[in-house]
Amino acid sequence: MYQTFVGLEIHIHLNTATKVFCGCKAHFGDEPNTNVCPVCMGYPGVLPVLNQHALELAYTVSLALGCQLSHRTLFDRKNYFYPDMPKNYQITQFHEPVGQNGSIEFALADGTTKKVRIHDVHLEEDAGKMIHAGDMTLVDYNRAGYSLLEVVTEPDLASGEETEAFLQAFQRVVRYLGVSDGNMEEGSMKCDTNVSINKAGAGLGTKVEIKNLNSSRFVKKAIEHEQKRQAAVLEAGNKVSQETRLWNENRDVTETMRTKEGGLDYRYFPEPDLPPFVPDASFLKRIQDAQVELPLARKQRLVREFGLSREQADFVTDARFTADFFEQAVRASAASGGSAMANWLMGDVQKELNHFNLTLEACPLTAGRLASLQSLLDAGRIHTKIAKQLLVSIFEEDKDPETLLQEKGLESIATEQQLAPIVESVFSAHPNVVAAVKAGDARQKGFLVGQVMKATGGRAAPDLVNALLAKFLA
Amino acid sequence: MDTKELETTALLAQIELGKGDLARLGEAVSQMLDNFRKMNELDTEGLEATTHALVTDNRVRPDSPVPSDLADALVERSPELEDRFIVIPNVL
Numbered sequence: 358m359y360q361t362f363v364g365l366e367i368h369i370h371l372n373t374a375t376k377v378f379c380g381c382k383a384h385f386g387d388e389p390n391t392n393v394c395p396v397c398m399g400y401p402g403v404l405p406v407l408n409q410h411a412l413e414l415a416y417t418v419s420l421a422l423g424c425q426l427s428h429r430t431l432f433d434r435k436n437y438f439y440p441d442m443p444k445n446y447q448i449t450q451f452h453e454p455v456g457q458n459g460s461i462e463f464a465l466a467d468g469t470t471k472k473v474r475i476h477d478v479h480l481e482e483d484a485g486k487m488i489h490a491g492d493m494t495l496v497d498y499n500r501a502g503y504s505l506l507e508v509v510t511e512p513d514l515a516s517g518e519e520t521e522a523f524l525q526a527f528q529r530v531v532r533y534l535g536v537s538d539g540n541m542e543e544g545s546m547k548c549d550t551n552v553s554i555n556k557a558g559a560g561l562g563t564k565v566e567i568k569n570l571n572s573s574r575f576v577k578k579a580i581e582h583e584q585k586r587q588a589a590v591l592e593a594g595n596k597v598s599q600e601t602r603l604w605n606e607n608r609d610v611t612e613t614m615r616t617k618e619g620g621l622d623y624r625y626f627p628e629p630d631l632p633p634f635v636p637d638a639s640f641l642k643r644i645q646d647a648q649v650e651l652p653l654a655r656k657q658r659l660v661r662e663f664g665l666s667r668e669q670a671d672f673v674t675d676a677r678f679t680a681d682f683f684e685q686a687v688r689a690s691a692a693s694g695g696s697a698m699a700n701w702l703m704g705d706v707q708k709e710l711n712h713f714n715l716t717l718e719a720c721p722l723t724a725g726r727l728a729s730l731q732s733l734l735d736a737g738r739i740h741t742k743i744a745k746q747l748l749v750s751i752f753e754e755d756k757d758p759e760t761l762l763q764e765k766g767l768e769s770i771a772t773e774q775q776l777a778p779i780v781e782s783v784f785s786a787h788p789n790v791v792a793a794v795k796a797g798d799a800r801q802k803g804f805l806v807g808q809v810m811k812a813t814g815g816r817a818a819p820d821l822v823n824a825l826l827a828k829f830l831a
Numbered sequence: 832m833d834t835k836e837l838e839t840t841a842l843l844a845q846i847e848l849g850k851g852d853l854a855r856l857g858e859a860v861s862q863m864l865d866n867f868r869k870m871n872e873l874d875t876e877g878l879e880a881t882t883h884a885l886v887t888d889n890r891v892r893p894d895s896p897v898p899s900d901l902a903d904a905l906v907e908r909s910p911e912l913e914d915r916f917i918v919i920p921n922v923l
């Protein structure tokens with residue numbers, strides 16, 4: 358059988374306010390060619406100057422991925438002629454990238470983890486955008502010069518499914534670090550995928566590069582297509598040719614990309630316009646301070662510390678904000694454990710967020726409010742049904758649970774003293790039903806429970822209602 | 832440097848060379864390469880490469896926008912525009 362080797366070249370747009378080598382705004386959606394200047398338009402005689410924040414973010418990612426950090430990082434020119442790059446070269450890093458030899462551990466679908474080695478992390482500039490329209494092409498250089506971080510993995514992934522899980526894990530990492538929104542659909546994360554297959558044990562096969570993949574699902578599909586295509590080539594006794602292929606999302610296949618004439622020799626050489634960058638102690642301190650507990654570590658800790666199930670932990674740690682919210686809420690609620698809180702977030706809270714079309718970041722529910730809602734439950738002052746009602750009220754009225762409880766008079770009727778007279782009046786209003794139940798017709802007991810609930814506006818504690826009915830019917 | 836190598840180099844640099852240019856430049860480039868070969872003979876073991884002379888400190892800038900007042904002028908220099916896009920022949 359064949360073995361598959363997948364390596365990725367992941368590009369992310371860094372969250373910087375300006376481009377990487379000039380002061381132009383790095384902003385999506387502006388009118389074409391408004392955020393441009395002589396530097397990013399490639400005019401002669403201009404001098405690029407490094408954006409310090411872009412370097413900080415690049416080092417932050419490198420450290421988080423366990424890379425060796427460069428003590429003296431250098432930039433290189435990669436020469437190629439294409440209208441999206443007006444200088445006729447891209448400034449990138451080749452000889453001395455920001456970080457090298459790291460790794461990322463991520464969780465597979467079965468709950469086990471896998472480590473993928475990182476070859477290097479380097480900082481470079483993005484190209485402009487071209488729109489092909491019939492016999493002409495429209496070019497917009499607003500994106501030319503955006504700070505782009507490329508993370509290159511070793512060919513350690515073994516299937517489409519594994520690669521999809523890896524990409525989602527990688528996306529969570531950059532979002533946790535706050536360095537990029539990592540959105541593939543919107544183009545702030547892109548991924549070129551190298552796939553080779555070979556007879557098991559025979560090492561790497563011939564590498565085929567696939568481009569034009571703008572979602573992790575397409576990456577999975579493209580790898581699976583390549584596995585079949587390359588296997589068929591080998592079965593027929595032919596050799597897989599080393600080439601770049603494009604993913605065609607309408608036909609679910611990869612297609613040979615027209616190779617540029619003259620082959621690909623980028624003639625890298627050190628960028629003479631940019632001096633080396635040597636991180637000093639205060640720079641490195643900022644990089645240290647920017648580190649966060651990574652999603653996988655956090656997930657494992659939440660399972661350990663709060664006894665969450667894997668499904669709960671996956672949900673809670675998918676976004677850093679949710680994980681923070683969860684931990685704050687658990688710590689603020691007096692009695693309850695993490696499982697109850699995770700269930701709130703996965704169930705009713707998510708339902709209300711969907712219903713009101715809101716995000717957890719921008720909604721009336723805070724960690725403190727969820728904690729006090731749970732504390733009311735734990736103290737027996739409300740029961741579950743009322744708690745769910747209060748949650749909706751929080752979304753509708755933007756008030757604390759305690760306030761809403763007072764205003765709406767929803768506190769549980771949870772003492773025998775309060776509830777006994779109500780049960781008595783229900784009994785005297787329905788003597789026939791009481792007689793039937795006493796005679797052995799247990800089915801009609803539900804009717805009596807319903808009448809008590811109706812009389813109390815749903816506030817009677819269900820356990821107490823059952824206990825009192827049993828007592829009165831005895 | 833043989834002619835074939837020179838032609839490839841010219842192609843990569845997108846430079847069009849005539850027959851006369853090839854002969855003349857072939858000789859000049861060979862001369863340059865000889866000079867580099869000579870420099871390569873020096874023992875540089877243990878020395879850090881000098882990529883930039885006269886640079887002692889990091890040269891960076893803060894991440895705050897400094898919009899260029901030349902944007903309009905640069906765009907207007909393009910031979911053809913459509914809704915501020917620069918129009919070029921189809922290259923796909």
Ligand SMILES: [Zn+2]
Nearest residue numbers: 379381394397
């Ligand atoms: Zn610019």
